[in-house]
Amino acid sequence: MSIHAVKRAQCHVAIPPVLHVASGDTVSFDCLDASNGQLTPTSDLAALAALDFARLDQVNGPVHIAGARPGDTLRVDVLDVRAADWGWTALIPGFGLLADEFPAPALKLWTLPGAEGGAGRAYAWFDEARGIRVPLWPFAGEMGVAPAQRGAFSTIPPYRTGGNIDTRHVTAGATLFLPVEVEGALFSIGDGHAAQGDGEVCGTAIETPMKVTVRLTVVQDTPYVQTPHFTTPSAGSPADGGECYCTTGVDPDIREATRAAVRGMIAYLGATHGLSRTDAYMLCSVAGDLRMHEVVDMPNYVIGMMMPKSIFTKA
Structure with missing residues (x-):
């Protein structure tokens, strides 16, 4: 099964599912970048300044998984992650760990050769003249299920049910475990990253459109999963084992x-x-x-x- 570019700006238990699947089904998602298509491979600072922030960090979903009930756990096996051939990184005024020290906007566009497939198998040049390249480690920054609380929730922050957890280790070969709080779990995904450091300190990673395939399975008798848990792929991160x-x-x-x-x-x-x-x-x-x-x-x-x-x- 596949689902393509279904967008929403909020997590909400009342949003109707766009797809119903059985536990154990595989679903492929075709996700836009975090700008929701507002930035392109030819964008400039004017396009960055014109961003509609209400459209940022959209997610695809929600997907209803049959049999999922409050107290269960949704197991998300990340089977395949394929980034596009381009991406962007930006300094957005007012956003980021050092936002007060970097008030001016900035935009970097990336060419991502060979970005599809497994993590750590390709690189993108950050500054070719200086010989600086970044290993590609594609993953979806947003993966979560609906919280039980009534009301609308922004997709910008993470929650105990997942959401914008921006955890680069949840790439192809990883498994994410999410606590289910509502009937059907209502799983959503988005915010493709071709690479990101732990922390995403400037507020953006290498943001990119992405195709992600996951298997969604309802698991019972795991009361210790009260927040997102995950297992990492067998291969380590690009920095593991190196100086x-x-x-x-x-x-x-x-x-x-x-x-x-x-x-x-x-x-x-x-x-x-x-x-x-x-x-x-x-x-x-x-x-x-x-x-x-x-x-x-x-x-x-x-x-x-x-x-x-x-x-x-x-x-």
């Missing part, structure tokens, strides 16, 4: 520690690779990974931003 450079932030406020770690990486990339602050911030978002290194020695937390050295192909 990284890490900057840290130390602060009693965990968010400020995180901001300091990202600032440190931006400064490092500028000093060692000649990147502008804007480009360095974008690179942190699509290739850098945030890590929580220390949380018990109060009053301070230690947060790290790790950048894989393998993305730099020139000394």
Whole structure:
């Protein structure tokens, strides 16, 4: 079965299903990018400035899974993920971890050769002249089921039932487990990313249209699944097993520690690779990974931003 470009801007238990399937069925989704088609491979800053924010982060669905009841778990096996041949990354004023330090808009368009298929098998150039390339690791940033609460819920934040979890490890070969709160679960998906670092710190990844195939299965007797759980694919992430450079932030406020770690990486990339602050911030978002290194020695937390050295192909 397949479902194509069915869009909505809110999670809502009252939204009628666009498809009914049996537990264990496979469904293919044809998803637009996070701009809902407002940005194209030829877009410029004027197009970014004209974005209708009410149309961002649309999702495809909802899909009703027969037999799913509150208290069950929906198992989502991610079978295949295929990104388009282009994507975009942007700094959107007012959005992102360091939004107060980057007030100006910026837009980067990507060519994504060989982006379809398995994670980590292809690369896209971030800056070919400087020899900086990013491994493609395609996944859907939005996967979730409807919450039980009445009312409309934006698709921008994540919820305990999933939604915009932006977790790059839930790619082809991964399995996501979602707590069911309503009859039929009402599963939705969208927000294709060709690559993203853990944290998506500038607010966008490599945003791209995407085709995703999943198997939806109702599972019972898993009361411990109260929030999204997942298993990762057998293959590790692009940075696993390789050398990284890490900057840290130390602060009693965990968010400020995180901001300091990202600032440190931006400064490092500028000093060692000649990147502008804007480009360095974008690179942190699509290739850098945030890590929580220390949380018990109060009053301070230690947060790290790790950048894989393998993305730099020139000394």
